Amino acid sequence: MAIGGAAMHRRRAKRRSSEQLTPDGGLPISLPWSVPSQTRYELLEATAALLAAFLLSGCVGSSLSIALEGLVGIGVPLTPSASQALQVLGSHTAWVLLASHVLGSRLKPFFHAGQWFRISWRSHWLAWVVGGYVASVASYAAVERFTDVLLRVALPAASAIRESELDSVVSALASPQQRSGLFSLLVGCIAPCVTAPFFEEVLYRGFVLPALLCFVPLTAALPLHALLFGLHHRSLATLLPLSTLGLLWAALYVRSRNLLVPMLVHALWNCRVFALAYWEL
Incomplete structure (x- = not known):
């Protein structure tokens, strides 16, 4: 009985170590990663x-x-x-x-799936991706309008030079003189449309978010990591909208328990931004 009681206690302690309380102090939610074994x-x-x-x-x-x-x-x-x-x-x-x-x-072992992050193709990821992408478009548009108003009132100069996070790259590739440069366009889209969405999700949702939980609770780690995600793109005009996306994609990851979901949503988002910026120039 003593051995059985000790084993049960260890299982409960391990389960509690990978859970965080909801903001209202209600039932715990199971997170899709283990507590990092590294020290602070x-x-x-x-x-x-x-x-x-x-x-x-x-x-x-x-x-x-x-x-x-x-x-x-x-x-x-x-x-x-x-x-x-x-x-x-x-x-x-x-x-x-x-x-x-x-x-x-x-x-x-960071890249061993199941500890720092989880990726699975054998899940209902398609519904999460479609719903997440629609939510991303709606939330970004709403926050973008709010940011435009805020910048016009507080920082008119910043509003006048507003750029998207991919505009500086696309403008150099899709100028009227260079539209025939298929090589330039294909090479230029690799980073923003292919590698960046997947790596940034591994970095921010796979590393930054779990690491922050070693210092602050989940209710603080989610918005803080989202703010860092927005700051990474180095644009004051898009800081708030991109931080909103970072928060939404983290919520998708936590709820779907599959990093593949925000990866694909992120890739769809960047492809859409790249394509729109190209055809509008």
């Missing part, structure tokens, strides 16, 4: 390494830009849009590789 200090170290990797990837992009200019100078037929596309892809690839190395080496 180790998590802070990993975060600092990720920031260093992000800065280093920017240096890679700048170096690649100089190298591409050199290639053009010696006669390599690269259009401005092709150079821009290759620079964006190179910088983004460096960021993904460096960040993946940090996560894989400092947070072992």
